[in-house]
Amino acid sequence: MTIPKLADYALPDAADLPQNKVQWAFEPPRAALLIHDMQDYFLNFWGENSPMIQQVVENIACLRRYCKAQGVPVFYTAQPNEQSDADRALLNDMWGPGLNKHPEQQKVAAALAPDADDHVLVKWRYSAFHRSPLEETLHEMGRDQLIICGVYAHIGCLTTATDAFMRNIKPFMVADALADFTREEHMMALTYTAGRSGRVVMTRDLMPLPLDKAELRAMVLPLLEDDDQPEDDDNLIDYGLDSVRVMTLAARWRQVHADIDFVSLAKDPSINGWWALLSREPQP
Structure with missing residues (x-):
């Protein structure tokens, strides 16, 4: 019952x-x-x-x-x-x-x-x-x-x-x-x-944001031209990530974090750098 x-x-x-x-x-x-x-x-x-x-x-x-x-x-x-x-x-x-x-x-x-x-x-x-x-x-x-x-x-x-x-x-x-x-x-x-x-x-x-760092990595890897997989601290630009794709990601993630743009992502274009930006508490 x-x-x-x-x-x-x-x-x-x-x-x-x-x-x-x-x-x-x-x-x-x-x-x-x-x-x-x-x-x-x-x-x-x-x-x-x-x-x-x-x-x-x-x-x-x-x-x-x-x-x-x-x-x-x-x-x-x-x-x-x-x-x-x-x-x-x-x-x-x-x-x-x-x-x-x-x-x-x-x-x-x-x-x-x-x-x-x-x-x-x-x-x-x-x-x-x-x-x-x-x-x-x-x-x-x-x-x-x-x-x-x-x-x-x-x-x-x-x-x-x-x-x-x-x-x-x-x-x-x-x-x-x-x-x-x-x-x-x-x-x-x-x-x-x-x-x-x-x-x-x-x-x-x-949700436009990845749920964790592993999902962020899975989102980014298909965008790279280099077949080698970067470490979390590696510069993604060195692996073939172009500016157009960075701007596309910025537009998607800006739906949650209004301060994300091409410049903020380019300051530290790495998995760790981006996750630090994305894992913050969103501002109303």
Whole structure:
């Protein structure tokens, strides 16, 4: 009747993603971020120190920082820890009393705690739209794209994505910023969304910045003319990186860090030099 004890699995990577039926472009001025049910109660079913959940939390935190830097509004869903039988209704039959038995676990994970300017929605059913002002608030903000991350992929996240689609709001399901009971159910949620109600993406697809130094290296190496691979402190210009490509990278990264331009990248054109610029906290 309750949620079972859960085990880690390999999160999907880009090669695992189902083929999207739509190729909607992600547009930050039209988007909102939904952090779905990332409460201690739901995460504790993986036990303490789950590497998979730590990675999901880290990916969501990256998305949240980027969205805030871009002025993208951030929404949360969170079930209350006091729910009457009338409020829970059929949820009691399917899942038991839930948070009513664990009121101390109602908070959102500390690493993702909402700020004062974030929107926290009371969650009553699988869909974040049920008994909430989400649709009306998005319309008032002129937002018709919804980035969905959190738990559980095949239950509330999938239902919310389908509900968004039926309200003419484009859902983007972030494959590596979701978690589920099993990898099979996780992939099922992605497959259904990709074919019926939205676009499935990776965290990196939505962000102009690499997530770590290894990803920065993977982004830069194809741009070099020299077949030798540079060390992290080596000058990339010496390996054939031309000025046009540097300016292209600067334009992409300036979406997050307004002070990045060709000159700032040319001061120390190395993996370490660029990562020092990119890993800073974005300024509003």
